[in-house]
Amino acid sequence: MNLTLASADGARLGPEMAALAHSPLAIRGLTVSYGEKPAVFSVDMTVTAGAMTAIIGPNGAGKSTLLKAALGIVKPLSGSVTVFGKPLAEARGRIAYVPQRASVDWDFPTRVIDVVTMGLYRELGLLGRIGAAHKARAMAALERVDMDGFATRQIGQLSGGQQQRVFLARALAQGADLYLLDEPFAGVDAATEKAIIAVLKTLRDEGRTVVAVHHDLSTVRDYFERVVLMNVRKIAEGPVDEAFVPEYLQEAYGGRLATAQIDQLSLAGA
Template sequence: MRKSTGQATLALAAEAGRTKLPDPVPGDCPMAIRGLTVSYGEKPAVFSVDARFAPGAMTAIIGPNGAGKSTLLKAALGVIPRVSGEVRVFGQPVEQARDRIAYVPQRASVDWDFPATVMDVVLMGLYRQVGLLRRLTGAHRAAARACLDRVGMADFAARQIGQLSGGQQQRVFLARALAQEADLYLLDEPFAGVDAATERAIIDVIKTLREEGKSVIAVHHDLTTVRRYFDHVFLINVRKVAEGPVDEAFTEAALNAAYGGSLAAPYLSQLELAG
């Protein structure tokens, strides 16, 4: 990675004040982040963020637009380069834990006119199993179909992906992640622009994942559903604002700090805030 002088300065600033290495990350911690800084230019999008996500939890990453929610997720995965910082997934560097991570990018990040069927997309989730050259067998197709069934899309397997509604496309992306049989699911705005039926289908799948002992981390923008859908929150506005169980960390003070006091009081009162 080539760093501009501005980015190097940023990395130094992010490191300032850190004198000792953190405690070793236990192997059951799905994701631990230390000193993560990401920058698209001179100004950091994510600055010196530490995070330790709880195992078997459903965590919502929340914060205002441009707060670096998606950037945090992508940089932790290595999808975009980080200026500085360390990421451990189940105690290992993220590169060595790829088999245990499933990632659902934002639906709008791909071109849905791509000549592929729903089945083609879900089969991509099996890449870690089949690699570059191994043949896809009937068993692989059956596994992919089972994942489509879990999101209620089995009837659409042969459909071209561009012919689906936004909600159906989102469910296909989730099915592809299920096909990975991972232990940690990272979802980037899974509920953005989807219909009510899809929202329910997705949350049902996520809750089942938690019952199976998997960890789920989702970038989320709808504060009104935080308490119903998630048990942990991570508040960010370039820097970390708060993290922890919803009952402890989802407070008015934390929201005001993250959103700069821009949330109206009547709105806040609907959120069943903690503390």
């Protein structure tokens, strides 16, 4: 699949082109449908470089689907994706992806270190030998998430939080500039959540860009600088103070959040 900016979009976006070319991830008019109803409808999104962005919205809002479409895992009906101003296919080496932990079978016969080494595939290719430098990088990635003691464990023996750290280590081994994470805090223990957010903040401080589908509204203000609020369509996008506000939350979640809750969330950081 080759996604490029459609010429019509290009014309319309004229003044915005410079910003687009520098954005780690720019999505325009993205629509994805699994059946007859679209899961994601005409979403525009321009990720800010060197920041942490949360994609939030209710269940079934198409958050994961948006991420998967941006990565070319699912095929969109229409729309365009550019990564650092280039089509996705030319920028794969600059992206790392952390899928939902529940999306794979952890009984798969492999060890922790082997999973992390998968992150080096683009460098190793089909038959490249795994040298000492590669092994060192995989171990360093494991150390960053405090899992170096588990390198030779079978992945099924890990707790949920440990599995999530291994997935993050695999992404770290990729040495990417843009990190896309799908619910990295789902079902993990408090210690793992702390460890993961610390690693993500370090990535940001190194000038890398982090985008995460996020579920827990109470931590949005603590963890992220920017928010994309969506429910099939994009409702708001911007700094937390501007986009994570009662008006938009109400629009995204409808009756699913009590007004009192919404007020509490949006005032928490003020």
